[in-house]
Amino acid sequence: MSEVSKxxxxxxxxxxxxxxxxxxxxxxxxxxxxFITRLSTFEWMEFQSLHDEAKAALTAAAENAMLSAxxxxxxxxxxxxxxxx
Numbered sequence: 001m002s003e004v005s006k007x008x009x010x011x012x013x014x015x016x017x018x019x020x021x022x023x024x025x026x027x028x029x030x031x032x033x034x035f036i037t038r039l040s041t042f043e044w045m046e047f048q049s050l051h052d053e054a055k056a057a058l059t060a061a062a063e064n065a066m067l068s069a070x071x072x073x074x075x076x077x078x079x080x081x082x083x084x085x
Contacts (some may be wrong), residue, residue, distance in 0.1 A: 004033045007062035012072040017084045029068065032075055033058045050078040 007029040015026040017035075026032050036044070036054055044051040054074040061071035079085045 004029065004059050004062040005037070006030050007033070007058075009061055009065045009068055011061075011075070012069045013076070015075065015079060015085065017079065019084075026075075029058050029061045029071060032071070033062070036075075036078070044082075047078060047082050050074070050081055054078045 009029040011027060011029065011032060015032075017024045017026065024035065026035055033055070036051060036058075054071070054077075057067065057071040057074035061067040076085070
């Protein structure tokens, strides 16, 4: 769904990640969706299940802002497991 990447729905927490030495702030569903889909599937292969759950949660939150807490939790689980936080 292309609208997910444009969603301005706020997450319940802001994530600050360093990628290639550059700080990235992720505060909305759209920003998070773009971040986790920008990298190739191969790069997320080790965390495929968590990656799929995060994408599904972000898609749901883009359609219903009440689900932003679940999307935030799914992202946190993915980022912690991938050692980005």
